[in-house]
Amino acid sequence: MRELEAHHLAEEIEDGVQLTLLGRLLYERYQSFASVADEVRRHAHLLSELPADAPITPDLLNKSDIVLPERHAPNRPVQRVTELVEGAEQVVALAPVALPAYVELFYEQIVDENLTAEFVFEPPVIEYLGTDYGEMLEEAAATGRFTATITDAELPFGLVVSEGERTGVAVIVYAEGGELRGIISNETPEALDWGREVYGYYRSDATRPDESN
Incomplete structure (x- = not known):
């Protein structure tokens, strides 16, 4: 948690912890990248022919x-x-x-x-x-x-x-x-x-x- 706070990615709130705006944007970008990576792997057999x-x-x-x-x-x-x-x-x-x-x-x-x-x-x-x-x-x-x-x-x-x-x-x-x-x-x-x-x-x-x- 300290490392996330140090990079302004998360912050403590009354109910626990939440992502900062920076943290949310980076997380959404990571999710998008992970989704693309999964699709590329799923198609690897055919993509390797191209x-x-x-x-x-x-x-x-x-x-x-x-x-x-x-x-x-x-x-x-x-x-x-x-x-x-x-x-x-x-x-x-x-x-x-x-x-x-x-x-x-x-x-x-x-x-x-x-x-x-x-x-x-x-x-x-x-x-x-x-x-x-x-x-x-x-x-x-x-x-x-x-x-x-x-x-x-x-x-x-x-x-x-x-x-x-x-x-x-x-x-x-x-x-x-x-x-x-x-x-x-x-x-x-x-x-x-x-x-x-x-x-x-x-x-x-x-x-x-x-x-x-």
């Missing part, structure tokens, strides 16, 4: 769900993204990898369910889609509800930001070789704002395929 400069913040991590593939259910992360997309009216996304399950999901939602979707792709991904899914890509583009752009940046993770009946964010984490490691899913307003900002950052320098030559 580059050091990946734009992850506590706004994404706080109150999020972590979905990992399991031996008996390797598609659990894909199912969570499917739920997010199927309940959406509009989606924006970053795509460093093209998983067949996601290609088919977005094709069906754009063509059959009137989903509006805008993507930022890395060049190898759009080349792969054009080669292996060319007809589906053209059919989706013909609806006027699908926009593809290309970035020269290396996308640190996949990202889906959905709005509509189902609103939320999913960060899709891949290993260096493209293997799906899991997703971080969050539907809080803070996470949604984070997702919009991150997507906007990469979209700002992206170009349409017919403009990139």
Whole structure:
């Protein structure tokens, strides 16, 4: 107690001891830091797969769900993204990898369910889609509800930001070789704002395929 008093962190009152204003502010800051540290530790398995400069913040991590593939259910992360997309009216996304399950999901939602979707792709991904899914890509583009752009940046993770009946964010984490490691899913307003900002950052320098030559 003497040490707390010496640093003006606490004071004795008639009923016992209370924090000073300085003490209360420092305690609240400590609680905030401890909460962030707990969230970072909870996500350590997936965060360790991302580059050091990946734009992850506590706004994404706080109150999020972590979905990992399991031996008996390797598609659990894909199912969570499917739920997010199927309940959406509009989606924006970053795509460093093209998983067949996601290609088919977005094709069906754009063509059959009137989903509006805008993507930022890395060049190898759009080349792969054009080669292996060319007809589906053209059919989706013909609806006027699908926009593809290309970035020269290396996308640190996949990202889906959905709005509509189902609103939320999913960060899709891949290993260096493209293997799906899991997703971080969050539907809080803070996470949604984070997702919009991150997507906007990469979209700002992206170009349409017919403009990139």
